[in-house]
Amino acid sequence: MSNQVDVAVMIGSGVPKGLRALGKKVCWVVLVNGEQRGTAFSSRLEAEECRAAWLAQLSANHCAMQVRAQRA
Known part of the structure; x- marks a missing residue:
C-alpha cells in the first residue's frame, strides 16, 4: 500500500x-493520504x-508487514 505524505x-x-x-x-500542516495529522506548525x-x-x-510499518507476509 502506498501512502502520500505532504506538507500544506x-x-x-x-x-x-x-x-x-x-x-x-x-x-x-502534515497531510497523510489527504488527511491532516497532528498539529499545525508555525514554520x-x-x-x-x-x-x-x-x-x-x-x-x-511497510517493512514489518513484508517480513510477516514472508513468514506466513
Whole structure:
C-alpha cells in the first residue's frame, strides 16, 4: 500500500486560533493520504521534520508487514 505524505500551507482564517493569537497569519500542516495529522506548525521546517518522521514510520510499518507476509 502506498501512502502520500505532504506538507500544506494554511493562510488567514485557516490558521488555528492559538497561532493567530500569537500574530501568525500562516501555518503548515502534515497531510497523510489527504488527511491532516497532528498539529499545525508555525514554520515549514517543523512541518518538514514531522513529514520525515511520518515517512520513516510508514516505511518501517511497510517493512514489518513484508517480513510477516514472508513468514506466513
